[in-house]
Amino acid sequence: MKIEQIYTGCLAQGAYYIVSEGEAAIIDPLRETQPYIDRLEKDNVKLKYIFETHFHADFVSGHVDLSKKTSASIVYGPTANPEFNAIIAEDNQVFEVGKIKIKVLHTPGHTMESSSFLLIDENGKEKALFSGDTLFLGDVGRPDLAQKAANMTQEELAGLLYESLYQKILPLNDEIIVYPAHGAGSACGKNMQKETVDTLGNQKKTNYALNQKDKESFIKAVTDGLLPPPAYFGMNVAMNKKGYDSFEEVLSKGLHALSPEKFEEMAEHSGALILDVRNNEDFAKGFVPQSINIGLDGDFAPWVGALIVDVKQPILLITDENNEEETVTRLSRVGFDNVLGFLKGSFQAWKSSGKEIDNVHRISATDFEKEIENKEVKIIDVRKESEYEAEHVDEAYNKPLAYINEWINHLEPTEHFYLHCAGGYRSMMAASILLARGYRNFTEIKGGFKAIAQTDVPKSDFVCQSKVLK
Incomplete structure (x- = not known):
């Protein structure tokens, strides 16, 4: 058996790749699927299941594309209602992958369909918990995102989360390894630890949410100080629930090189936002007027979502040369698929063409x-x-x-x-x-x-x- 955490820093997101006896499962995959395909081919294994802990709000999962390419079944927990073929598991339903078992624990509260996946090894020992956004390291999932869909208040959802944690997760063995869906920096929690893996026993000792005296105090603790969620979250949920264009189509469209003249013409007539992803020092020295700087070298994707908001917004890119594909990829991870092209030759080409430039004091x-x-x-x-x-x-x-x-x-x-x-x-x-x-x-x-x-x-x-x- 092999468990691999595939952590993406700019999203503070953990996907998981599990292999046993020629079969594999992937939990909460990223949008771009080729790295997973490469792993499967290298290990000479067949992908059997794609487990989704819930309908993600902060990124677009790769579940739909990955299922199409591998014929693996997508699995959600109880109450999920995606608009594509998927297995909607029952609480405590068990799925076999090689010699291991993965047990579905329905743990609503963050969202109604939120589920954790308990891995049982070939000896029948409960080994790992893939806790999604139900349990983080140092925190728990925010209970305010699903209010509209569930017709519940955040306090009511927090109450469900309490029952999920205290009745289904806390009774599990201390030795179990917790693999959460997110780490520090994610907007899905407010007090996450910097570590990305821990034992459940240590979380029982150190996680404030798991040390509340009663349900009422838990609800107060987890709802206190919640900042409003980024506005793009709902749009990502819709894409994860309904489906989306293939990543390859999005990439092909976005990698359209434009001369300074074509770039300027498209900017004037398309209503596109000009997004300059160079580092802040280079941007300060000179940039195309009206362009917005969100540097690729920081928390790029979450800030794109928070500041641009509308995933359908047309975008024109200015990147350092050879960073075009990386930029389109990172945009697609949060659902911003409408990239019309990029400035060929980067900002230097614009400057050399004699066109107007701006700068920051x-x-x-x-x-x-x-x-x-x-x-x-x-x-x-x-x-x-x-x-x-x-x-x-x-x-x-x-x-x-x-x-x-x-x-x-x-x-x-x-x-x-x-x-x-x-x-x-x-x-x-x-x-x-x-x-x-x-x-x-x-x-x-x-x-x-x-x-x-x-x-x-x-x-x-x-x-x-x-x-x-x-």
Whole structure:
């Protein structure tokens, strides 16, 4: 028997590849299926089942394409109603893969169809739990995403989650290995640990949600401090439930090279958003006017979903050369399939053609320190609230990037302000959006708070973020 965790950092997502005696199962696969096909061929095994823990909201699963290519059956837990052929398992139903068994545990609460999969080895020992979004390391699945579909409040869903965890998962043996669907950085939880694998016994000791005195306290603990889910989540659920275009079709369409002239013409007539995925330092020096920067070198896919929102939005890409395929792939993982093409030769081709360029007014943290000394200035910190509360520049306003579409309209266009995040990644996204909306009277700080912390700029007292989260 072999269990392989295939972890994708930019999504903080774990897929699982399980092999026993010439047969395989894959749990929660990513959109691009070729890596799985390659593994199956290399191991000379046949894919028997594709297990889906639930209808995912934060990424588009590869279940539909993978089933078409391998003839493997897709398996969901009870109450699921996909618009394609699938096995809807009963609670406690057992599936055989080689000499091992995979038992379905219906664990509703995150969503109504949410299920965990318990692996029983060839000796009959319960070995591993693939817990989906029901149980994370350090946290549990948020109970607010399925309210509309279930006609329930988040408190009612949290109550179901309590029963799932305390009646079905906590009684399991401490030695069982927990393999969750997500880790730290995912918007599907609020307090996840950085580790991606743990024992159930350790989670029983360290996970706050598994140490509540009663159902009422559990509901309060897991619903307290929940931030609104990214707006694209519902669209991803729909794609996972209804099906989608094949990844190969999406990739072929997106890899359409455009000259600067064709790129400009298409931008003017298609209503496409120009997405520049170069790193923030290169973007600051020069970019195509009206383009939005979301760097490929950070949490790219989740930020695309949070800021662009509409998965059907036409997109034109500007990437570093040879990064086009990687960019289209990552966009497809969160359902953004409508890429019309990319700028051939990257930004340098645009610049060499003599077309108009724009840039961001960026200064160093040292210059920032000099500029604000003994002056009354406005400073906007776009980090998360927990980061801001841990430590921030005195008198700075906290305006998290995730809510920019709400707070941008309250800015006074004639009032200058300074803009920063933790290291420059998020503040450059904010800067590009501000410029695209016509706000130009601001200065972005290179290196963000990490650089500012090395100066004598007045700051609040430091408070550990873990204490802030609690």
